[in-house]
Amino acid sequence: MKTIKQLTNKCNTIINNFSKSQDQTQEYISDSFEVANDCGNYTPLNLLITLLPNGANKTVLSEYIIKYSPLSWDKEKNQFKKAKKSKGEYMVEEIKIETWYDFNKESKISTLDLDKLYNKTPAQIIAEYYSREDKKIQRAIDNEQPTKGDSEALKIRRNATQRQTPEPRLAVVA
Numbered sequence: 001m002k003t004i005k006q007l008t009n010k011c012n013t014i015i016n017n018f019s020k021s022q023d024q025t026q027e028y029i030s031d032s033f034e035v036a037n038d039c040g041n042y043t044p045l046n047l048l049i050t051l052l053p054n055g056a057n058k059t060v061l062s063e064y065i066i067k068y069s070p071l072s073w074d075k076e077k078n079q080f081k082k083a084k085k086s087k088g089e090y091m092v093e094e095i096k097i098e099t100w101y102d103f104n105k106e107s108k109i110s111t112l113d114l115d116k117l118y119n120k121t122p123a124q125i126i127a128e129y130y131s132r133e134d135k136k137i138q139r140a141i142d143n144e145q146p147t148k149g150d151s152e153a154l155k156i157r158r159n160a161t162q163r164q165t166p167e168p169r170l171a172v173v174a
Contacts, residue, residue, distance in 0.1 A: 002031045007044040015051045022101045025061075029100060033069065033090035042071060046079045064100040130158070 002010070007028065014024050025048070032044040045065055052058050062073055062080075070088040071080040120128075140147060 001034060001038060004035070004041065004043065007032060007035065008047060011044060011047050011051060014048070015053065022099070026095070026099050026101070029065065030092060030095055033092045033095065036069070037090045037092065042069070042080055042082075045069075045071070050079070060104050061100055064095075064103040067103070068095050133158075 010024075010028055010031070014028055028048060029045070032042070032048070035044065036042040049058055049062055049065075052061070065080065066072060068091040069080075070083050070090070072083040073079075074081040139145070
């Protein structure tokens with residue numbers, strides 16, 4: 001069984017040679033699963049996702065790890081976490097059958113709903129924009145967040161742009 005230090009060193013090697021290292025990555029995941037099964041430490045899996053270079057398919061790799069482990073993805077912390085209701089183990093044998101780079105190769109083709117495109121008026125778009133900006137301001141006030149800049153100028157800009165908001169026009173059908 002590998003130690004955390006050995007896995008960390010191996011992870012750094014993988015990151016440095018990622019384009020050539022699909023098999024090394026698979027071996028690293030397998031070793032990390034064994035360590036996690038033995039001692040519960042899944043830090044090497046977080047390390048792998050964290051250190052992957054831009055352009056590497058982190059989504060597929062993380063989905064693969066989630067499928068074959070009792071882990072889920074913590075969006076706030078941007079790392080794996082133990083799934084709340086999971087009592088499962090890391091499926092070491094199963095990942096020897098399906099590699100991460102063959103996982104999910106069939107792209108999910110979804111239907112583009114044309115009826116949902118270009119369906120907002122300029123007034124609706126602007127109203128949504130103001131609503132988002134107002135929420136940011138309100139959150140800052142609620143959290144007593146320090147601000148910088150001229151608040152009076154902000155009010156003037158907001159009022160000026162609101163007056164320039166075009167009114168929805170109805171098309172005249174002949």
